[in-house]
Amino acid sequence: MTTPYQLYYWDGLQGRGEFVRLALEEAAAPYVDVARHKQGMPALLSCLDGAQVDHPSFAPPVLRAGELLIGQTANILMYLGPRHGLAPRAEAGRLWANQLQLTIADMVNEVHDTHHPIAVGKYYEEQKKEAKARAKGFREERIPKFLDYFEGVVARNPGRGGYAVGSKLTYVDLSLFQLVEGLRYAFPKTMARLEPSYPALIALRDKVALRPNIAAYLKSKRRIAFNEDGIFRRYPELDK
């Protein structure tokens, strides 16, 4: 019997951990979502503590895979991808998938900054005015710039099937699904307006949602609902 993966991520929110969960769920890989179990928080915190582990992480998510402790979302996905048929085999394809994942990560960082433009350590309510200004630029310039890019990547991919990379599903597709879902949650008005411009990306989102393992996951209790502790937050004053 194989040892299940252990995923360390804050309980109660999707956050960056969700990109890893989607890959594990699609792969039907056995894993324990550690912090959602008793005594999980001390275990999570030990992954961040260099006195306790050889390769401490600056922040979760962290994945334990046997002897390895791996941090940084894109790095975890790069590890999981080829092991579970969720990444191309050849180096060129793996680099391209990683490049796209890092660009998704850049957009996710910018989503976070829409509600925390001034200080990570302060509450949203303490930086609400600045958040409005930042969200305006994000809605009007950054969302279209990023989604234009991803739409082009999917639409121009010569591999058949409507995926981002090659002709098979990869972890990049799962992350693009999560990106669209998150943007829909946080910026529903903006997305309703913009989505008709992104037919390839939305078709990919729909295709991912229909995959049996993903559909089952989304209906399960393991899928935490979007909420205002995560990265994608619905603050109506930030959407227009």
Added chain:
Amino acid sequence: MTTPYQLYYWDGLQGRGEFVRLALEEAAAPYVDVARHKQGMPALLSCLDGAQVDHPSFAPPVLRAGELLIGQTANILMYLGPRHGLAPRAEAGRLWANQLQLTIADMVNEVHDTHHPIAVGKYYEEQKKEAKARAKGFREERIPKFLDYFEGVVARNPGRGGYAVGSKLTYVDLSLFQLVEGLRYAFPKTMARLEPSYPALIALRDKVALRPNIAAYLKSKRRIAFNEDGIFRRYPELDK
């Protein structure tokens, strides 16, 4: 004769391209810094245009290596590392190096946001007040949090030699050098105060500066000086 690498990055600033330049210079790898030559800008822009290339990048830096066109700084370094003796050979070491590089990238993003907290597309002067607030949190909380982490990584690395990963120089060390140099340029007062707390990190910075290829590069015209078009900018009102 091997085809030289082609690096595509904005002319006139170090920016994220500098992390790639340092690796190429340490490796004494032949490369052309395309945008710094005649007709370089159209060539750079074509890397971002999906109508012209198979794997367009969202933003520079982009590296052309033979048939491959590779975007995202950490992805480029992951490609170059094992080819030039600047990364561990084993997977565990390569993942750890990549994890650290991605954490450096996270800090670099936050440095950028100190002068652009509201909108990437607006001038610093249009968001100066918010920049002061963001820089305060960055100086007081984020710099110590990130540098505590990197100091611990270097100090606790069981490999001899004072490097970040294993017992040999890797691209992570070159990037940590650049991070310290950039922070010194942008936040001289803050760094003067904090540096005594980071002896292992500063010793690593000094060791990198003394490497013959790096020392020669830093004295050459190829090294662009820090300036207020880059990521690390010296605005005295943001430092205290």
